[in-house]
Amino acid sequence: DWIYNSNDKKTYSMILGTHNSGSSGKLVWWQRPFSFLLNLTSRCQRKSIKQQLSDEVKLFNLQVAFYNGEWHFSHGLCIYKEKLIDSLIAMKAASTIKQPIYFQLYLDKSFFCKQQKERFQQLVNNIKEYLCSEYFVMLSAGVEGSDEFHYKAEKSIDKREHYWTLSWSKAFGKCILDFLPLPLLHAKRYNKTYKQECASRYLMLDFYDI
Numbered sequence: 156d157w158i159y160n161s162n163d164k165k166t167y168s169m170i171l172g173t174h175n176s177g178s179s180g181k182l183v184w185w186q187r188p189f190s191f192l193l194n195l196t197s198r199c200q201r202k203s204i205k206q207q208l209s210d211e212v213k214l215f216n217l218q219v220a221f222y223n224g225e226w227h228f229s230h231g232l233c234i235y236k237e238k239l240i241d242s243l244i245a246m247k248a249a250s251t252i253k254q255p256i257y258f259q260l261y262l263d264k265s266f267f268c269k270q271q272k273e274r275f276q277q278l279v280n281n282i283k284e285y286l287c288s289e290y291f292v293m294l295s296a297g298v299e300g301s302d303e304f305h306y307k308a309e310k311s312i313d314k315r316e317h318y319w320t321l322s323w324s325k326a327f328g329k330c331i332l333d334f335l336p337l338p339l340l341h342a343k344r345y346n347k348t349y350k351q352e353c354a355s356r357y358l359m360l361d362f363y364d365i
Contacts, residue, residue, distance in 0.1 A: 172214030172359035175199035177228030197233040199361040215258040230265040255290040276317035314357035
């Protein structure tokens with residue numbers, strides 16, 4: 156847990172979460188020549204999920220697309236080399252009764268991959284049956300950017316999510332930089348404030364380590 160003290164008036168424990176948790180890795184081979192441009196708007200983390208687990212991240216937002224016969228992490232234009240199953244296994248191995256691991260799973264509206272909703276439903280069923288446990292919990296599974304859900308757990312957690320979105324920029328943007336879809340820039344400008352002011356149990360961030 157990350158511990159923060161606010162003006163020495165109160166101390167509370169905050170469990171950290173990551174948005175687009177699987178977007179730190181290498182792109183698939185044919186996208187790598189364009190990685191600098193693609194990652195400007197699509198990369199939301201700079202540490203792998205295994206590194207995030209080492210930093211005691213406990214809540215993961217996983218966005219996936221079905222590519223070349225397997226589930227890969229994805230974000231818009233980007234398809235990442237890392238496979239979902241490898242990270243799920245690592246996450247489950249790190250979970251304990253005292254320190255559960257939570258995750259959300261979303262089917263990406265990928266620019267290059269057709270949404271495979273039936274395959275996604277089967278994926279969700281397999282994860283529920285073979286991987287989930289009392290302390291490795293899938294909170295929800297749905298279609299990114301819509302209200303279409305394939306699964307919602309009975310268990311919920313008190314969390315706040317803070318990262319750049321168009322709705323955030325319209326509501327809170329103060330200068331031209333706030334209207335640009337640049338997750339790293341947003342994290343550098345606002346993460347410290349988000350951490351200091353968060354009063355919920357879980358906080359989900361882009362570039363959590365900034």
